[in-house]
Amino acid sequence: xxxxxxxxxxxxxxxxxxxxxxxxxxxxxxxxxxxxxxxxxxxxxxxxxxxxxxxxxxxxxxxxxxxxxxxxxxxxxxxxxxxxxxxxxxxxxxxxxxxxxxxxxxxxxxxxxxxxxxxxxxxxxxxxxxxxxxxxxxxxxxxxxxxxxxxxxxxxxxxxxxxxxxxxxxxxxxxxxxxxxxxxxxxxxxxxxxxxxxxxxxxxxxxxxxxxxxxxxxxxxxxxxxxxxxxxxxxxxxxxxxxxxxxxxxxxxxxxxxxxxxxxxxxxxxxxxxxxxxxxxxxxxxxxxxxxxxxxxxxxxxxxxxxxxxxxxxxxxxxxxxxxxxxxxxxxxxxxxxxxxxxxxxxxxxxxxxxxxxxxxxxxxxxxxxxxxxxxxxxxxxxxxxxxxxxxxxxxxxxxxxxxxxxxxxxxxxxxxxxxxxxxxxxxxxxxxxxxxxxxxxxxxxxxxxxxxxxxxxxxxxxxxxxxxxxxxxxxxxxxxxxxxxxxxxxxxxxxxxxxxxxxxxx
Amino acid sequence: xxxxxxxxxxxxxxxxxxxxxxxxxxxxxxxxxxxxxxxxxxxxxxxxxxxxxxxxxxxxxxxxxxxxxxxxxxxxxxxxxxxxxxxxxxxxxxxxxxxxxxxxxxxxxxxxxxxxxxxxxxxxxxxxxxxxxxxxxxxxxxxxxxxxxxxxxxxxxxxxxxxxxxxxxx
Numbered sequence: 001x002x003x004x005x006x007x008x009x010x011x012x013x014x015x016x017x018x019x020x021x022x023x024x025x026x027x028x029x030x031x032x033x034x035x036x037x038x039x040x041x042x043x044x045x046x047x048x049x050x051x052x053x054x055x056x057x058x059x060x061x062x063x064x065x066x067x068x069x070x071x072x073x074x075x076x077x078x079x080x081x082x083x084x085x086x087x088x089x090x091x092x093x094x095x096x097x098x099x100x101x102x103x104x105x106x107x108x109x110x111x112x113x114x115x116x117x118x119x120x121x122x123x124x125x126x127x128x129x130x131x132x133x134x135x136x137x138x139x140x141x142x143x144x145x146x147x148x149x150x151x152x153x154x155x156x157x158x159x160x161x162x163x164x165x166x167x168x169x170x171x172x173x174x175x176x177x178x179x180x181x182x183x184x185x186x187x188x189x190x191x192x193x194x195x196x197x198x199x200x201x202x203x204x205x206x207x208x209x210x211x212x213x214x215x216x217x218x219x220x221x222x223x224x225x226x227x228x229x230x231x232x233x234x235x236x237x238x239x240x241x242x243x244x245x246x247x248x249x250x251x252x253x254x255x256x257x258x259x260x261x262x263x264x265x266x267x268x269x270x271x272x273x274x275x276x277x278x279x280x281x282x283x284x285x286x287x288x289x290x291x292x293x294x295x296x297x298x299x300x301x302x303x304x305x306x307x308x309x310x311x312x313x314x315x316x317x318x319x320x321x322x323x324x325x326x327x328x329x330x331x332x333x334x335x336x337x338x339x340x341x342x343x344x345x346x347x348x349x350x351x352x353x354x355x356x357x358x359x360x361x362x363x364x365x366x367x368x369x370x371x372x373x374x375x376x377x378x379x380x381x382x383x384x385x386x387x388x389x390x391x392x393x394x395x396x397x398x399x400x401x402x403x404x405x406x407x408x409x410x411x412x413x414x415x416x417x418x419x420x421x422x423x424x425x426x427x428x429x430x431x432x433x434x435x436x437x438x439x440x441x442x443x444x445x446x447x448x449x450x451x452x453x454x455x456x457x458x459x460x461x462x463x464x465x466x467x468x469x470x471x472x473x474x475x476x477x478x479x480x481x482x483x484x485x486x487x488x489x490x491x492x493x494x495x496x497x498x499x500x501x502x503x504x505x506x507x
Numbered sequence: 508x509x510x511x512x513x514x515x516x517x518x519x520x521x522x523x524x525x526x527x528x529x530x531x532x533x534x535x536x537x538x539x540x541x542x543x544x545x546x547x548x549x550x551x552x553x554x555x556x557x558x559x560x561x562x563x564x565x566x567x568x569x570x571x572x573x574x575x576x577x578x579x580x581x582x583x584x585x586x587x588x589x590x591x592x593x594x595x596x597x598x599x600x601x602x603x604x605x606x607x608x609x610x611x612x613x614x615x616x617x618x619x620x621x622x623x624x625x626x627x628x629x630x631x632x633x634x635x636x637x638x639x640x641x642x643x644x645x646x647x648x649x650x651x652x653x654x655x656x657x658x659x660x661x662x663x664x665x666x667x668x669x670x671x672x673x674x675x676x677x
Contacts, residue, residue: 054672168572172523172565175558179530182555191538191551217607224603224635225596389639392603393631394660397624400611401664405674410616413677417611421604429515447554454548 003129006356014360019062026063027368028376030070031077032383036391037084038223041071041271041328042437043215043395046208049335050402057339062361064335068328069121069311069365072271073373076113076304077380080106089271089310092279092303099295107377111241112297114373116253116304121366123257123305124264124312129359131265136320136355139345144453145464149473150267151178151446154323154438156477158268160484162432167484173431174268177439178446180205187448200411207334207440209403209412210419214433215327216399217420220392222427228388239377249301252282260306264313268438270326271310278306312362319343319355322445327437334441510577516569517578523566530559599635606631620676621665629657 014020026048033044044067052060075086080097093113100109142150155178159170183194184204192202246253256278263274282302283292292299314325315332322344324330336343341351348355372380403416423433457463464470482488534556539545573579606627614623632653640646668674 051672168565168569172562172569175561175565179526179555179558179562182558186551188549189540189545189551193537193551193555194533220607221600221603225600227596387636389635390632390656393606393628396607396610396631397628397660397664400615401620401668401674401676404615404677405668405672408675408677410677413611413615417608420607429512429519450554450557451549455546459548 003133003356006353007129007359010353010356010360011363013357014062014364019059020364022059022063023066023364023368026066027070027365028372030067030365031074031369031372031376031380033067034071034074034086034090035077035380035383036386037078037082037086038219038388038392039071039395040087040215040219041068041075041089042211042331043219044068044071045328045331045335046211046215047398047402049208049331049338050212050405053335053338053406057341058357060339061332061336061341061358062364064332065315065358065361066365066368068332069308069362070369070372071328072307072311073114073117073304073369074380076117077110078384080109080113081381081384087271089275089307090303091272092275092307093300095279095293095303096296096299097303099293100297100300103295105295107239108242108245108297109300110373110377111239112245112300113304114239114370115241115246116256116301117308117373118366118370119253120257120260120305120308121311121362121369123254124261124309125359125362125366127258127261128312128316128362129356132316132319132355133348135316136345136348139320141469142321142345143467144449144456145467146469146473147445148449148453148464149470149477150321150323151442151449153473153477154267154442155435156480157266158438159432159435160480161266161269161273162434163430166430169429169431170435173426173433174435174439177436177441178443179439180210181440181443182447187444188451200409203409203411205415205440206403206406206412208331208406209415210440211327211331211437212399212403213416213419213421214423214436216395217416218423218427220396220399221420221424223388223392239374245297245301249298251285252298252302253305255281255285256302256305257309260309261313261316263306264310264325264329265316267317267323267325267442268327268330268434270314270329270434271307272434274310274313275303275307278302278309308366312359315358315362319347319358320345324438324441327434330437330441513573513576513578514581516573516576517581520566520568520570520573520578523562524570527559527561527563527566530562531556534559602634603631606634616677621661624664625657625661627657628660629653632656 030041030044033039034041045064048064048067052063055063071087072089075090076093076097078084078086079090079093080101083094083098085091085094097109097113100106155174156171159174160167161170163170163173183201185192185202195202259278259281260274263269263277264271279299279302282298283289286292286296286298288296288298310326314329317323317325318329318333318336320343322333324333333343341354399416400413403412404410406412426436427433453464465474534552537550537552537555539547539550610623610627614626633650636649636653637646640649665676669676
């Protein structure tokens with residue numbers, strides 16, 4: 001009851017003209033950013049962080065959350081109309097969204113995507129409101145040992161789940177991120193690692209310029225390398241969703257909402273896997289399995305519910321553990337630190353109303369996507385027609401000045417360029433970016449936790465392996481790593497009857 | 508997996524092995540603060556050294572896998588070698604990298620920000636839109652548009668960051 005009262009207070013506090021205006025423009029901008037192929041939610045949140053860092057904390061974080069929710073939803077537009085996912089999170093949306101559009105039901109597809117995104121966000125919000133305070137209290141039990149394993153857990157799980165075809169590349173990306181995070185003054189003796197006399201390097205690699213480079217500059221290069229997209233299809237049928245479609249899919253909606261939220265909570269996994277896992281589960285459970293990929297309403301609903309449910313899901317570990325659930329959530333975490341909010345296990349003690357405020361902000365953003373999604377069909381079609389030759393240089397100018405503006409350091413422009421080129425090369429070689437980002441964020445936690453833990457035990461590694469939470473985390477890590485070996489999977493398949501066939505299909 | 512990807516993995520494996528070894532060596536060279544009787548478990552080189560080791564292991568695994576798949580045949584002749592010409596995607600990529608680096612690493616900080624942005628925007632739009640038109644008049648129209656577009660974007664970005672966000676521009 002106390003939580004509901006706090007949520008009510010937070011919502012009432014946001015009912016001012018200024019706040020609602022911020023919700024309106026930031027959500028719309030988010031939808032536009034998401035809809036434009038090449039502009040991702042991470043880039044949108046990162047660029048907007050550089051533009052809002054002089055605002056009051058509550059306003060800035062509200063704007064960033066609206067951008068985040070809006071962008072993940074907005075990506076469905078280009079997925080349906082162009083067969084190009086606006087953000088990586090909408091890749092599963094293309095499978096059934098585009099076939100629906102091709103048979104003249106683009107409006108219906110957009111209506112389903114809007115409903116799915118809205119309901120997915122609501123389910124995620126429900127878990128955000130109920131789980132976050134409990135998890136924060138549970139996280140008070142975390143010491144250096146647990147945080148060390150949590151950092152390794154995040155990198156390994158994120159590396160595996162974001163690169164299912166080649167998990168080693170996910171792990172490499174994650175550990176490279178951790179290594180880059182080692183550059184600069186360390187937190188115990190203030191020794192400048194890998195600085196080689198440069199005061200800029202001693203200051204460390206800024207997370208935001210690195211992200212703007214990895215998601216902005218590299219995206220500009222990828223878009224310019226690809227052939228231009230086909231002409232946008234016009235929506236001729238009704239966009240307002242049919243109640244029958246929603247009622248028929250209620251199981252899919254609930255299941256995808258839960259799966260999406262869980263995928264969001266797992267560090268560094270996020271919306272992409274939220275959509276894919278929901279889609280796969282919906283397909284397995286459906287009676288019309290053969291329709292999937294040919295314009296199945298259930299498939300589209302699952303993908304869009306799953307990816308948007310992952311947004312509040314990814315915010316849960318941000319608030320309670322200071323560990324991001326996805327790449328855009330990593331930027332959100334950085335923005336919270338910039339604005340003086342310290343997320344982590346003490347959030348309910350130091351900032352008792354903040355979780356309710358974030359829940360209220362996400363609710364407002366979800367209302368925004370519902371309204372825009374159903375009302376602004378035609379203007380959003382024009383947005384998709386903006387030529388990339390005109391859009392991309394503007395994005396690059398914003399990447400450059402945005403990186404510089406955070407600390408007015410020209411060095412940050414160099415960081416942006418270096419990470420842009422590195423990100424481009426890695427992405428061309430099929431390395432996922434999410435573990436790299438997670439590594440950048442978790443590097444400091446891993447470094448301090450390992451050394452503090454060792455000092456506490458005077459070098460005894462025992463507590464790292466025997467404390468209950470640590471035990472669960474390292475056993476999960478070991479199982480995940482072992483399962484990535486073909487031989488282990490094959491041996492397991494021989495041991496467990498019924499798995500052999502599945503393993504054969506997989507290999 | 509494609510041959511190109513196997514070769515890329517082979518080279519990446521080598522780069523990661525070199526990075527891992529360099530990191531371990533650099534970590535070993537980091538100060539021990541023995542004169543200050545610092546707890547050895549807090550040494551600055553501990554975690555980077557461990558990470559270097561992990562990168563070395565992962566790099567070796569990637570290298571061995573790629574080598575087994577034939578990635579070491581880096582110099583094998585590709586069938587179209589000799590008549591190799593970059594396709595349009597690669598040409599666009601090279602042009603985009605050149606323009607972006609010239610702007611962010613060359614012009615910004617050396618000439619006024621508004622001028623650098625104007626030049627970059629105009630050149631970028633003109634360079635990529637020029638081949639889209641065939642007739643001379645159309646091309647001139649596109650260049651004229653690029654100049655106006657560059658001026659508008661440059662003015663808007665400069666004003667917003669300088670006057671609203673109060674950023675001292677480079």
